[in-house]
Amino acid sequence: MRSIFKTGAAALAAATMLSGAALADGHALSGELRIFSDMSNPAPRAVMEGMVERFGAEHPDLEIELVITDREAWKTQIRNVLQSGTADVVNWYAGNRMAPYVEAGLFMDISELWEEGGLTETLASTQGSMTMDDGIWGVPYTYYQWGVYYREDIFAELGLEAPTTWEEELSNCQAIIDSGRACYTIGTKFLWTAGGWFDYLNMRTNGYDFHMDLTAGEVEWTDDRVRATFENWATLIEMGAFIDDHQTYSWQEALPFMVNGEAAAYLMGNFAVAPLREAGLSDDQLGFYQFPQIDASIEPGEDAPTDTFHIAANAENVEAAEAFLLFVTSAENQTLINNGDNLGQLPVNANSSVDDDEFLNAGFDMLSNNAGGGIAQFFDRDAPAEMAQVAMQGFQQFMVDPSTLDQVLQILEGARQRIY
Amino acid sequence: MASVTTDTPIQHSDPTPRRKISQQAIAPWLFLLPAFLFFALYVIIPIVQSFYISFYEWNGLYSPEYRAVEGTELTDLACTELGNRAARTEGCEPTGANVWTGEYVGWENYQQLWNDPFFWTSLQNNVIWLLLYFLAIPGGLFISLFLNQKVFGMRLYKSLFFFPFVLSQVVVGLVFSWFYLPNDGLLNQVLIFFGFESINILGSNEYATYGIIAAGLWPQTAYCMILYLTGLNAVDPEQIEAARLDGAKGPKMLWYVVLPQLWPATFIAIVVTVIGALRSFDLITIMTNGGPGFYNTSVLAFYMYDVALSEFGFRMGYGSAIAVILFLIMMVYIAGFLWKMWRDEKGA
Numbered sequence: 001m002r003s004i005f006k007t008g009a010a011a012l013a014a015a016t017m018l019s020g021a022a023l024a025d026g027h028a029l030s031g032e033l034r035i036f037s038d039m040s041n042p043a044p045r046a047v048m049e050g051m052v053e054r055f056g057a058e059h060p061d062l063e064i065e066l067v068i069t070d071r072e073a074w075k076t077q078i079r080n081v082l083q084s085g086t087a088d089v090v091n092w093y094a095g096n097r098m099a100p101y102v103e104a105g106l107f108m109d110i111s112e113l114w115e116e117g118g119l120t121e122t123l124a125s126t127q128g129s130m131t132m133d134d135g136i137w138g139v140p141y142t143y144y145q146w147g148v149y150y151r152e153d154i155f156a157e158l159g160l161e162a163p164t165t166w167e168e169e170l171s172n173c174q175a176i177i178d179s180g181r182a183c184y185t186i187g188t189k190f191l192w193t194a195g196g197w198f199d200y201l202n203m204r205t206n207g208y209d210f211h212m213d214l215t216a217g218e219v220e221w222t223d224d225r226v227r228a229t230f231e232n233w234a235t236l237i238e239m240g241a242f243i244d245d246h247q248t249y250s251w252q253e254a255l256p257f258m259v260n261g262e263a264a265a266y267l268m269g270n271f272a273v274a275p276l277r278e279a280g281l282s283d284d285q286l287g288f289y290q291f292p293q294i295d296a297s298i299e300p301g302e303d304a305p306t307d308t309f310h311i312a313a314n315a316e317n318v319e320a321a322e323a324f325l326l327f328v329t330s331a332e333n334q335t336l337i338n339n340g341d342n343l344g345q346l347p348v349n350a351n352s353s354v355d356d357d358e359f360l361n362a363g364f365d366m367l368s369n370n371a372g373g374g375i376a377q378f379f380d381r382d383a384p385a386e387m388a389q390v391a392m393q394g395f396q397q398f399m400v401d402p403s404t405l406d407q408v409l410q411i412l413e414g415a416r417q418r419i420y
Numbered sequence: 421m422a423s424v425t426t427d428t429p430i431q432h433s434d435p436t437p438r439r440k441i442s443q444q445a446i447a448p449w450l451f452l453l454p455a456f457l458f459f460a461l462y463v464i465i466p467i468v469q470s471f472y473i474s475f476y477e478w479n480g481l482y483s484p485e486y487r488a489v490e491g492t493e494l495t496d497l498a499c500t501e502l503g504n505r506a507a508r509t510e511g512c513e514p515t516g517a518n519v520w521t522g523e524y525v526g527w528e529n530y531q532q533l534w535n536d537p538f539f540w541t542s543l544q545n546n547v548i549w550l551l552l553y554f555l556a557i558p559g560g561l562f563i564s565l566f567l568n569q570k571v572f573g574m575r576l577y578k579s580l581f582f583f584p585f586v587l588s589q590v591v592v593g594l595v596f597s598w599f600y601l602p603n604d605g606l607l608n609q610v611l612i613f614f615g616f617e618s619i620n621i622l623g624s625n626e627y628a629t630y631g632i633i634a635a636g637l638w639p640q641t642a643y644c645m646i647l648y649l650t651g652l653n654a655v656d657p658e659q660i661e662a663a664r665l666d667g668a669k670g671p672k673m674l675w676y677v678v679l680p681q682l683w684p685a686t687f688i689a690i691v692v693t694v695i696g697a698l699r700s701f702d703l704i705t706i707m708t709n710g711g712p713g714f715y716n717t718s719v720l721a722f723y724m725y726d727v728a729l730s731e732f733g734f735r736m737g738y739g740s741a742i743a744v745i746l747f748l749i750m751m752v753y754i755a756g757f758l759w760k761m762w763r764d765e766k767g768a
Contacts, residue, residue: 389732397713
């Protein structure tokens with residue numbers, strides 16, 4: 001375990017004062033607290049149930065009702081739950097994915113809770129992604145890095161080092177292709193994986209701020225800077241860097257290529273580590289590196305999608321809901337739920353500790369010390385849903401046939417003018 | 421309507437006959453009422469709503485409504501405008517009711533559709549589906565003729581042919597996805613064995629739609645086959661006998677004697693095939709998710725789902741506009757169907 005000391009007494013005081021206990025006036029919480037969660041996969045589910053159990057133990061008079069919905073189904077069900085007034089606390093995502101609910105007034109603005117609970121100190125790194133229209137609309141509970149997971153043993157066999165520049169990247173890739181492998185595995189059937197590639201290439205080619213302007217609809221897709229990003233992408237595609245037929249595979253179906261050594265690396269979120277390990281890759285075979293620089297003058301931006309809790313605008317037990325959000329984000333709870341036995345991700349609280357896992361440490365180090373450009377949520381959470389959908393289809397189309405670039409950019413520009 | 425005779429003396433006027441008549445008039449409507457109610461609730465009203473919503477821009481959300489708590493100086497209107505944080509602190513509370521957030525845009529959704537390349541792609545794919553799906557009808561007919569013999573073990577064969585029909589479309593989609601898998605799928609294994617290149621059917625803009633239609637034809641053909649098998653049971657053996665005596669054989673016998681008697685089965689087969697082709701949705705979702713690229717295998721039903729109900733959708737107005745177009749296409753076909761039924765009734 002490794003502690004993170006970041007801020008001074010104020011944050012510490014706030015964290016100890018509010019480590020899940022009821023708010024300052026000290027009276028116990030009572031009534032009913034209804035939580036709707038999408039943490040439906042086995043590990044997250046256990047984490048969620050554990051949190052409810054521990055929070056319930058602190059507040060014996062509070063009756064907590066927890067409903068866990070399938071993560072995919074929740075993406076549509078949240079609408080009914082928020083509107084029917086059956087929930088106090090719900091799970092969702094940071095960034096632009098909040099926008100429809102913020103605009104419809106379905107999430108409660110909890111700026112005051114952030115101030116009073118000292119969250120502006122302890123959760124400072126994620127405050128931006130929770131802020132919209134001068135309000136703060138929820139709290140994060142976990143996030144994870146993206147980056148390149150690669151087969152160290154294949155790199156060693158070919159005498160390669162993890163690349164830090166675009167030139168190294170291309171020469172590495174050529175060596176891997178010459179050895180009869182693909183540099184990268186990817187499955188683009190459900191589109192978002194291609195969004196990850198675009199995020200990184202665009203942030204490395206044009207910088208974080210430009211990427212944010214583009215996802216906010218302030219830049220034309222036919223802009224030369226966007227073309228430059230696609231040119232870098234085309235360089236990789238045309239040399240044969242990606243596996244064939246990726247448009248037919250889901251991200252999971254693309255894993256075996258890396259496990260069998262037919263591909264040397266995978267640009268993916270940290271959640272890919274668990275299935276890679278389960279498939280039999282040891283930590284000696286598996287390595288991680290940050291997506292290489294393309295333009296040395298540009299500070300690297302990183303994707304680190306954040307999962308969140310929100311209070312419904314028509315919540316009945318606001319007091320208990322607020323206490324639960326403070327409990328979830330407390331340093332102690334954050335350390336516990338994000339460790340390797342639970343979520344295996346990164347804690348959002350600056351006073352938490354990161355579990356001693358090779359990849360979590362690498363990710364934490366990268367996001368703390370080497371993401372000077374800024375932290376993005378991910379293409380489909382930064383861009384409005386409609387734009388995300390059509391753009392990611394365009395990325396897939398482009399990956400399958402780079403010669404269609406002009407047509408793709410025309411369609412995306414048309415969509416941009418209509419959507420924003 | 422019977423007329424009531426009025427030559428009965430007035431002092432003995434007995435309302436029974438009139439009541440009888442009214443009962444006779446009302447009873448059928450009473451019996452029909454539940455059906456009408458449900459039909460209205462689940463079919464008619466939603467259709468009207470689809471038309472209505474297609475003139476709006478709406479993301480499918482309602483805003484919570486607030487009211488002033490007694491004793492504060494705020495009005496209900498002020499509460500609603502305050503936003504939820506202020507509302508809670510200034511002395512308002514949610515009423516539990518919701519406010520619709522739709523915005524009237526007139527014909528804009530339809531204008532957008534007209535200029536939407538993905539809509540035209542979907543419509544074009546719908547036409548391809550419709551045309552190719554008709555192959556299920558002759559296919560089903562020939563399999564049923566083949567199975568309509570007295571051979572040992574025929575029941576087993578028949579049940580094997582029934583098999584795809586009882587499978588869920590989702591399962592069919594999965595099975596065919598594996599069948600088409602590049603390199604490892606059965607199809608490509610065979611191609612590679614004979615020295616051809618592996619082709620990625622579902623990953624190519626040219627072939628993907630045809631690949632899905634082929635998968636859809638598998639259960640659809642079985643469906644038509646079942647219809648024809650039942651039809652063949654009803655063929656009059658005496659007519660066959662008579663035709664034999666007149667020297668009819670093979671194709672001639674089929675065309676002039678058997679097929680005319682199978683017309684009812686053919687009619688139903690056409691109906692289910694057209695409907696099957698127009699609502700093709702699950703196979704596309706499972707096999708390609710509308711891709712590759714920009715909706716290359718999408719059809720209207722899928723496109724509607726994707727813009728209105730999928731993870732990145734929730735354009736309810738636009739989705740309704742697509743639904744209206746699909747409904748009008750169906751309407752042409754249904755009108756023709758009803759007209760034919762009416763003509764048959766009259767002919768009978």
